[in-house]
Amino acid sequence: MTPTPAPVQPLPVGVIGLGDIAQKAYLPVLTALPGLDLRLMTRDRAKLDRLADAYRVPARFTELDALIGSGIRAAFVHAATDQHVAITERLLDAGVDVYVDKPLDYHLAPARRLVEQAERLGRSLAVGFNRRHAPGYTQALERPRDLIILQKNREGLPERARTLVFDDFIHVVDTLRFLLPGEVDQVDVRYRKKGGLVEHLVLTLAGDGFTALGVMNRLSGSTEEVLEVSGGDSKREVRNLAEVVDHRGQPTVRRRGDWVPVARQRGIEQVVTAFLDAVRAGRTLDATDALRTHELCELIVERIGE
Known part of the structure; x- marks a missing residue:
């Protein structure tokens, strides 16, 4: 008899920040994709519970360290722009591949530092140019x-x-x-x-x-x-x-x-899938070209x- 293949384990993915862009563009796409173990994070507990209930996501976090400690392999960062650098630095240091809303930062030097950090650690860093x-x-x-x-x-x-x-x-x-x-x-x-x-x-x-x-x-x-x-x-x-x-x-x-x-028309569905496919395949995405835009x-x- 041909042995039954082992089931593919869902990919543990964090979503950090549940504001307007996450709600309108990313959560509808991510919650519809198969093979993901989504884990939502925001410091606003009421918003966290409301959205997690709406999308039937049981894994909920209000602290970044707890989310990282849960074992995520990839993360989507939709927090306020002035929080991008601090959050992304911690994720990269923890060995997590990261997708960040544009821009990486309002200033060039911190954005360059993130790109260099990702390259040094061999982690993917993708920027949301949908x-x-x-x-x-x-x-x-x-x-x-x-x-x-x-x-x-x-x-x-x-x-x-x-x-x-x-x-x-x-x-x-x-x-x-x-x-x-x-x-x-x-x-x-x-x-x-x-x-x-x-x-x-x-x-x-x-x-x-x-x-x-x-x-x-x-x-x-x-x-x-x-x-x-x-x-x-x-x-x-x-x-x-x-x-x-x-x-x-x-x-x-x-x-x-x-x-x-609309998410497919605007390229959101495709850019999300491209990032997740790279994570699954162990292929590193380089943000150097995104840095040239910055x-x-x-x-x-x-x-x-x-």
Whole structure:
């Protein structure tokens, strides 16, 4: 008789911080994936019990040391940005592979320290740049990209440079870097600042035969995200990560299917799965490229001024 294979043990995974991004984007994905032994952590006991009850998660923690001591192999860090470094350092030191919401930190030096620590310890460190996995954006890699324009606008939300750039514009910076067809040899930053708050920001990245523009208007009258890539007498437009319009003569429009989850449309499902697959396979994920995005964000802040 062929012996019965041993059952595969669920992967013990911690989720640290149960705020808005965890609730909207990550918990619905993680709790639907098979083969995970989820363990939730937040210092807010009422929130912890409410969400753990809703998702039927029995393992609940209010202290990081207790969560680490439970034997987790991987962790998703969704705590406030100013807590990322301290939490991630302890996880890496404990031999845990870590996925962190962007940014690693509001300043470059601590972010670099985390990347170096992960490399030294041989642990995975992944940063939540989900747009690199969003179908509308990954499919843009198939197109000529002589000119790339990405707008991510907001309504009535001017903000100080460092938090605007590292909390929000970082998605624009990283997505442009992901789509660039070559090396950048020119960086230009233009902005409007009033009363210490940035109202709009334009980043230009240029290289041999291409130009990329990242635009954020915090007084645009609407919340929207629009990507355009063009070249070879054709253009592809992606609106709010859901609607794809190809322009070559008569435009053709493709919209997200009615049953396609928003998390898949935005790349959350794919980036989570990629991280967990690497953990299971013992494959180390390197955050060096994510650090380059943080370096460019620091340069932008320096150009604008705090």
